[in-house]
Amino acid sequence: MRLLLRVYPRRWRDRYGDELLALLEAEPLTWRARANVVAAGLVERTRGSGPGHLRVLWGWAFFVVGGMAFQKTSEHWQGVFPSGHLATPTVAFDTVQVAAVIGSAAVLAGVALALPAFVRDLRRGGWTALRRPLLAAASGTIVAAASLLVLSHDHALAVGVVFVLSAIFALFASTHAAVAAARRLPSQRVYSVLATGVTLTMVVMVGAATAWFAAVTVRSPSFVGATQLAVTGAFMLTGVALAVTRTRTA
């Protein structure tokens, strides 16, 4: 049961953890209650992520997972599509690609702008506070890179699963580390502008990906599986929801 509480940020657990635990022990712990606690814990994690633009960073991390699923789902789609009806899905697909490049560039620009202040903070003692998240991110990245290397020689399913899981872990651990580091830095208006740009690219990508899925499903119903659609949609919409919420709460 204590494991469930790990979903919440430590600061929240220190304040409310014992109370929530007492409540969970007082009632039969159903799967619905467990899911409710996990969802609420994730909300607390994103709420505790500081200014609005940092929430967009979390949104982008979720969106990237959805984008990876979309990329995998859409591989070689032109080959199964009737050649006379390529215009709409091609425009939609290209729109997703262009928006992804713009969004990634905006995120990287934010990272580059924050880098000098981040390095200064590390030199002034920030390392002690950031050591754990930075080491977690580095470990995840090393495992993901190593499994990718193995995957290039050995296409075993187990290696593929390790790669996907470690890549997702590395992505979220890196986002956690970036948010923890950014909370220690002075906020600048430019971050807010970049965050708005990233949010817009996510909205555009959701629209274009929906148009692509619709066009492909109509012409080649068997090309897109329900699981792929669900995974892509769930992560993309979670990302957009986090980013859009930022504009209301920031």
Added chain:
Amino acid sequence: MNDPGLLILTSLSSGPKHGHALLLDIDEFAGVRLGPGTLYGAITRLEERGLIEPLGADDRRRPYRLTAAGAEALEGSLAGLRRIVDVGTARLATA
């Protein structure tokens, strides 16, 4: 009407309660079974806004009570709901 914050404020208007007592009371008067995560999410928000405050912990359970600001917020929300009920009732009667 199942806004967790409003349900908690309404429950606390009859006196301090801890998490489990809040769940049972809300279930009884509103027929709404809040999830444990939803309940504590709403408690967190209400406490941040100064609408409720914790009392001394009783073992691991901590009772909460309504603050003056919380009572005022509850009054305002109930007045708003009352207006909607009145308008809806009147319109249904003339329909």
